[in-house]
Amino acid sequence: MKKQHIIFTAALAMLISKGQAQETVYPAPAQQKPVYLTNATIHVGNGQVITNGTIGFEKGKIVAVGANVNAAAGATVYDLKGQHVYPGIIAPETNLGLVEFESVRATRDEREVGEINPSVRSLIAYNTDSKVINTLRSNGILLAGITPEGGVISGTSSVVQLDAWNWEDAAYKADNALHLFIPRLVPAGEGGGGRRGGRSDDGGNNALTMIENVRTFFREAKAYLAESKHTATNLKYEAMRRLFNKEQKLFIHAELQKEMMIAVDFAKEFNVDVVIVGGTDSWRITDLLKANNIAVILSQPHSLPVMQDDDVDQPYKTPALLQKAGILFCLSNEGFWQQRNLGFEAGTAATYGLTKEEALAAITSNTAKILGVDKLTGTLETGKDANIAVSNGDMLDMKSSVITQAFIQGREINLDNKQKQLYEKYQQKYGLKK
Numbered sequence: 435m436k437k438q439h440i441i442f443t444a445a446l447a448m449l450i451s452k453g454q455a456q457e458t459v460y461p462a463p464a465q466q467k468p469v470y471l472t473n474a475t476i477h478v479g480n481g482q483v484i485t486n487g488t489i490g491f492e493k494g495k496i497v498a499v500g501a502n503v504n505a506a507a508g509a510t511v512y513d514l515k516g517q518h519v520y521p522g523i524i525a526p527e528t529n530l531g532l533v534e535f536e537s538v539r540a541t542r543d544e545r546e547v548g549e550i551n552p553s554v555r556s557l558i559a560y561n562t563d564s565k566v567i568n569t570l571r572s573n574g575i576l577l578a579g580i581t582p583e584g585g586v587i588s589g590t591s592s593v594v595q596l597d598a599w600n601w602e603d604a605a606y607k608a609d610n611a612l613h614l615f616i617p618r619l620v621p622a623g624e625g626g627g628g629r630r631g632g633r634s635d636d637g638g639n640n641a642l643t644m645i646e647n648v649r650t651f652f653r654e655a656k657a658y659l660a661e662s663k664h665t666a667t668n669l670k671y672e673a674m675r676r677l678f679n680k681e682q683k684l685f686i687h688a689e690l691q692k693e694m695m696i697a698v699d700f701a702k703e704f705n706v707d708v709v710i711v712g713g714t715d716s717w718r719i720t721d722l723l724k725a726n727n728i729a730v731i732l733s734q735p736h737s738l739p740v741m742q743d744d745d746v747d748q749p750y751k752t753p754a755l756l757q758k759a760g761i762l763f764c765l766s767n768e769g770f771w772q773q774r775n776l777g778f779e780a781g782t783a784a785t786y787g788l789t790k791e792e793a794l795a796a797i798t799s800n801t802a803k804i805l806g807v808d809k810l811t812g813t814l815e816t817g818k819d820a821n822i823a824v825s826n827g828d829m830l831d832m833k834s835s836v837i838t839q840a841f842i843q844g845r846e847i848n849l850d851n852k853q854k855q856l857y858e859k860y861q862q863k864y865g866l867k868k
Contacts, residue, residue, distance in 0.1 A: 459568050459851070461597050465844030468492040468509035471519055471824065479521040479799040479813035481791045489519060491820035494844035499814055517838065520794065520829050521814050522576030522821035523776050524801040526731050527591070527685070527711055530567065530578050530770040531560040545584025549644070550651055553673040554589025556582040557608055560601045566771050567596050568851035573774040574823035574837050576847075577606060579805055581613060581685075586648055588613045590673075591685065593805050595821070597842045607807050611685040611709070612677050614648065614700075616693040617641035645696060652704055683707045683806065689714040689733070689740050698726050709804055711766070714740040717752045720759035729762040729804045734772075735779050747786070753796060754787025764801040781830035793830060820844040 469491055476484040476499065488503035489496065497506075505511050534541035543559040560580050570578075576596055582589040590609040598604035619641050655674040658664070676682040686697040689712045701708035710716060713730040716723060723730065732752060739748040756763045765780055767773050776797050784793035802812025811821045822841045827834025840847050860866075 459848045461599055461603075462842075462845035462847050465492070465494050465820075468497070468506045469820075469841070469844070469846075470498075470503070470505040470509050470511045471822070472505070472511060472513050474514040474517055474519045474824070476519045476814060477521075477791065477794055478815065479795060480815070481795070483791065486516075487519075489814055489822070491822075491841070491844050494820055496814060496816050496818050496820050499816060512839070514824060518825045518827065518829060519814065520574065520823045520825065521798040521812055522823050522840065522842065523574045523797045523829075524593075524764075524805065524807075524812070525570070525575050525578040525767065525773040525776060526764055526801045526805060527579050527581045527766045528770055528773050529581060529583065530570070530773060531562065531564045531580055531594070532556060532582070533770055534561070534564055534566070536769075544582060546582070546589065547584070549585040550587045550648065550670065551582075551585055551589050552587050552612055552655075552677075553669045554582055555592070555609060556580045556589060557592035557594070557601055557605060560592070560594060560604060562598045562600055562604050564770075565852055568848075569771060569853060570774050571596055571840060571847060572837055572849045572851055572854070573835070574777055574825065574829055574840065575773055576821050576823065576840060576842050577807075577811065578773065579610075583615075586615055586617065586644055587651070588615060590682070593807055595842050597845060597847045606810070607805065609676065609682065610806050611683045612674075613711075614684060614686045616686060616688040616696055617644050619690060619692045649700075649703075652700075656704065677706055678704070680707055683709050685709050685711050685731070687711045691715040691718050694719060695722070698722060698728065701726055701728060713763075714749070714752070716761070716763075717748070717755040720756065720761055723761050724759060729764075730756060731766045731804060732756070732763055734767045734775075735765065735782055736775070750782055750786040753783040753793070757788055757792055762800060762803060763796065764804055765796045777829050777835060778832045781828075781832070784830060790828075790830060 470488055472488045474487055476487040476489055484501055487501050490498040490503060529544040532544035546554045577593060579591050579593050581591040591611050591613060592605060592609055593607040594604040595606045655671040658668060658671040659675055677684055684706045686708055688694045688697050688710055694710055697708055697710055709729045711731045712733045714733060716730045735749040737749050767776055780793040780797045784790050799812040802808040811819045820841050823837055824839040826836040826838055829835045840849060
């Protein structure tokens with residue numbers, strides 16, 4: 435019996451060791467005791483930088499930030515020795531968790547059939563077990579706006595935090611925006627850019643027809659919702675209720691000037707809060723956007739310009755032009771795994787006219803405002819969720835950005851991923867591991 439017990443204990447130890455080494459990363463438990471990060475350069479996210487500062491958080495909320503903060507009794511204290519502390523980066527528009535392998539249809543759940551699908555909810559399809567999530571967290575991306583695609587009205591997006599057991603657990607702000615994709619209004623070959631494409635070969639006539647169909651749908655939905663009694667429930671019209679009540683925003687995906695002017699018309703006619711997603715040409719119509727209080731989620735700056743006669747570095751310069759014009763904007767990237775480069779895209783914007791802190795705001799506090807979660811996150815201020823990334827160096831610089839710790843709602847999360855484990859595996863194989 436004793437021998438069997440020893441064998442069982444040894445086998446159990448091997449299983450535990452194997453379990454800890456596997457690529458599965460489990461969500462962290464709730465914060466149990468206060469945590470203080472000391473001797474750090476703290477980038478608050480609102481333009482303020484605190485040198486040799488301390489930030490404390492308890493029960494998932496930030497309780498103290500400053501240069502003269504004393505740790506609470508019994509708190510866990512980390513001496514960061516000059517490392518940099520940032521708000522967690524927010525990816526505003528992505529199909530993360532909806533797509534795992536782009537070439538495998540069975541792992542794609544980002545689109546629905548049909549052209550008008552306002553009742554589709556991307557949140558319930560979000561896969562918290564996606565292995566891509568771990569690669570983003572290790573680059574400081576801690577929240578994301580999960581966005582559906584397909585058709586002209588694709589459904590609603592939701593903001594999720596990236597340390598969860600399931601989609602209910604992940605939900606940070608559910609169904610915060612309805613997404614409308616404006617069909618491309620130029621013949622093929624005259625304009626590029628944008629994730630969705632949708633160019634027209636008939637000079638845009640078909641696209642204009644599709645836009646008019648959407649406008650008609652909006653009018654019908656508004657008339658339906660104005661009636662107090664219905665003989666039958668129309669789920670698509672019912673799904674528009676929160677938009678017209680301004681509980682949701684209308685995210686209109688548009689790249690060209692013509693398309694964005696249609697977006698402005700939608701804001702005026704239907705009295706809804708509009709955000710332009712893409713906005714490659716937004717620098718051309720800043721006065722119009724400012725006058726109508728329309729924010730912009732800029733498509734990735736690491737791309738070529740949308741029109742052939744634009745400056746080749748125009749995407750790099752656009753963030754500074756929007757900043758100068760007083761337009762609320764943030765930076766985005768396409769796809770899902772590509773989101774890991776958001777910080778470095780902000781760094782590019784900082785070399786083309788933005789200050790470093792303005793560039794940081796374009797991936798943190800500005801994003802939180804546009805997504806409607808700025809009361810909860812986006813800056814390192816007291817009362818907000820402790821969504822925090824710690825970096826050895828400048829998080830916006832690919833050469834120095836090494837995320838050493840991260841916290842989501844006060845929980846210290848695991849920054850491991852499959853790629854890190856392969857790196858360590860072959861360090862061990864070739865005798866390089868110290």
